[in-house]
Amino acid sequence: xxxxxSGMVWMGRETASEIKERLARHRSPFRLKHxxxxxxxxxxxxxxxxxxxxxxxxxxxxxxxxxxxxxFGLVTLVPAVVSVSFTRExxxxxxxxxxxxxxxxxxxAELGAMTAxxxxxxxxxxxxxALRYLITPRILAIFFLTPCLTVIAVISGILxxxxxxxxxxxxxxxxxxxxxxxxxxxxxLMAGIVKSFLFxxxxxxxxxxxxxxxxxxxxxxxxxxxxxxxxxxSTVIACDSFCNIFIVTFFP
Amino acid sequence: MSATPEKLxxxxxxxxxxxxxVILNGVDFSVRAQEVLVIMGLSGGGKxxxxxxxxxxxxxxxGAVFFKEEDLTKLSRPKLNEARTHMGMVYxxxxxxxxMTVRENIGLPLEELSDKNASEIASIIDQKLELVGLKDAGDxxxxxxxxGMEKRVGLARALALEPELVLFDEPSAGLDPINSKLIDxxxxxxxxxxxxxxxxxxxxxxxxxxxxxxxxxxxxxxxILEAAPGEFRDSDNPIVSKFLSSYTxxxxxxx
Ligand SMILES: Nc1ncnc2c1ncn2[C@@H]1O[C@H](COP(=O)(O)OP(=O)(O)OP(=O)(O)O)[C@@H](O)[C@H]1O
Ligand SMILES: [Mg+2]
Numbered sequence: 171x172x173x174x175x176s177g178m179v180w181m182g183r184e185t186a187s188e189i190k191e192r193l194a195r196h197r198s199p200f201r202l203k204h205x206x207x208x209x210x211x212x213x214x215x216x217x218x219x220x221x222x223x224x225x226x227x228x229x230x231x232x233x234x235x236x237x238x239x240x241x242f243g244l245v246t247l248v249p250a251v252v253s254v255s256f257t258r259e260x261x262x263x264x265x266x267x268x269x270x271x272x273x274x275x276x277x278x279a280e281l282g283a284m285t286a287x288x289x290x291x292x293x294x295x296x297x298x299x300a301l302r303y304l305i306t307p308r309i310l311a312i313f314f315l316t317p318c319l320t321v322i323a324v325i326s327g328i329l330x331x332x333x334x335x336x337x338x339x340x341x342x343x344x345x346x347x348x349x350x351x352x353x354x355x356x357x358x359l360m361a362g363i364v365k366s367f368l369f370x371x372x373x374x375x376x377x378x379x380x381x382x383x384x385x386x387x388x389x390x391x392x393x394x395x396x397x398x399x400x401x402x403x404s405t406v407i408a409c410d411s412f413c414n415i416f417i418v419t420f421f422p
Numbered sequence: 423m424s425a426t427p428e429k430l431x432x433x434x435x436x437x438x439x440x441x442x443x444v445i446l447n448g449v450d451f452s453v454r455a456q457e458v459l460v461i462m463g464l465s466g467g468g469k470x471x472x473x474x475x476x477x478x479x480x481x482x483x484x485g486a487v488f489f490k491e492e493d494l495t496k497l498s499r500p501k502l503n504e505a506r507t508h509m510g511m512v513y514x515x516x517x518x519x520x521x522m523t524v525r526e527n528i529g530l531p532l533e534e535l536s537d538k539n540a541s542e543i544a545s546i547i548d549q550k551l552e553l554v555g556l557k558d559a560g561d562x563x564x565x566x567x568x569x570g571m572e573k574r575v576g577l578a579r580a581l582a583l584e585p586e587l588v589l590f591d592e593p594s595a596g597l598d599p600i601n602s603k604l605i606d607x608x609x610x611x612x613x614x615x616x617x618x619x620x621x622x623x624x625x626x627x628x629x630x631x632x633x634x635x636x637x638x639x640x641x642x643x644x645x646i647l648e649a650a651p652g653e654f655r656d657s658d659n660p661i662v663s664k665f666l667s668s669y670t671x672x673x674x675x676x677x
Contacts, residue, residue, distance in 0.1 A: 184499060188499060188503070190500075191500035191503075280521075284520075287515075288513060289517055289519050289520065291517065292513060292519070294479060296507070296530070296583075297505070297506030297507040297509075297531075298531065298534045299499070
């Protein structure tokens with residue numbers, strides 16, 4: 171664990187030094203083409219899954235809180251509860267989990283196969299700087315697109331909640347909309363967005379590191395992919411808790 | 423410590439071990455500009471490992487590797503990358519980027535490391551493909567090539583940046599005699615026309631003696647013999663002569 175952490179720090183430092191060197195020579199540290207390709211894969215490709223998942227989670231949340239709050243006659247609070255918790259918590263978290271399993275796994279598997287096949291060494295041997303060339307576009311793509319996907323997740327989650335509320339809890343769409351608008355604070359939005367930047371960086375770093383340290387051929391790639399997803403998901407969840415504690419303590 | 427001038431690359435006292443298995447145990451040799459050094463040795467003897475060290479892909483446990491009077495083992499990463507652009511390596515398993523076509527593979531170092539524009543790059547790619555006799559394979563993926571073709575693409579890629587030093591890891595293993603001859607001729611031509619220095623690891627005696635200006639034998643982690651080809655052939659070193667004679671016996675028995 172500690173070894174992995176220091177490995178990741180080393181990877182980050184070396185990548186940074188390669189990028190610095192490239193900039194000093196007035197060359198772009200990575201190709202925009204690669205960045206857009208990766209962004210497309212991370213972002214556009216994940217949209218359907220993020221929407222689907224969020225709609226269902228939003229729906230379930232509204233339903234469950236609705237039934238609980240009904241007992242106290244407080245069903246009108248559903249929009250506020252659902253929208254705030256989705257923006258601050260569920261949106262970033264579920265996006266993180268989707269991306270860790272969808273994109274993190276893909277990063278680890280492809281970089282792992284390249285490592286096992288000697289391709290990474292070949293790139294390194296040409297003097298291209300394998301870390302910079304392979305990692306930068308990938309991590310940047312996931313870093314910048316996690317927040318975008320989080321926004322999509324939040325919107326679809328709230329829509330899902332609004333839908334079920336009007337259907338089963340007798341809350342009209344316009345009431346739901348007004349409630350969301352009055353209860354959702356910029357602070358909640360910021361908390362969600364900041365967290366999702368962090369999650370993106372965590373997933374990207376873990377996935378790339380796991381991929382580049384693959385040993386043992388095809389089986390090694392499989393093991394590394396599994397452990398990359400497990401590690402990314404658990405780190406994201408743990409990090410989420412810490413963020414919440416931090417936010418609640420310092421920005422009440 | 424500094425390298426002796428006029429030597430392009432030099433290894434001094436290089437030791438390397440994986441876990442507790444000693445692979446190289448004090449290797450010394452040097453190669454002057456425009457030489458072709460052939461390195462022979464038993465399978466698993468550490469020849470590929472030695473080339474990886476020359477390229478800075480592996481760090482030796484001890485010793486120094488001088489390339490143009492700079493110790494590669496002590497260079498920072500950017501400096502090492504800069505040095506690597508003057509070297510080209512033909513890998514034993516070709517090591518092409520499997521997601522890129524042949525043309526993209528050869529163009530990769532040009533795109534990343536040179537300031538050439540797209541049409542200049544395209545013409546260099548054409549020229550290198552022509553050189554290795556693969557004009558028509560440009561748009562194929564590595565998985566659609568035969569082993570020998572992959573190797574030749576690897577060679578074309580290694581030559582893309584016009585390196586001063588080319589490291590060949592068994593370039594003609596698995597090739598038919600005609601293509602094997604093509605590669606031998608290419609090595610000779612590179613030396614004569616473009617003043618390229620080469621280090622060639624090979625088991626093929628014919629091509630070894632065809633291209634070599636000097637030969638070395640790696641055994642038990644040391645260079646046990648380094649000599650001109652004629653002297654090498656007549657060596658009375660028991661291991662080397664056994665190695666060479668088993669090869670000639672084998673050839674004779676086939677006739
Ligand atoms: N990454 C590694 N980890 C551990 N041991 C290794 C590693 N790479 C190579 N070896 C060991 O180092 C030794 C030398 O390997 P190397 O590939 O250099 O041999 P070689 O001389 O090129 O053989 P061949 O002629 O068959 O290509 C072998 O015994 C191999 O088991
Ligand atoms: Mg080998």
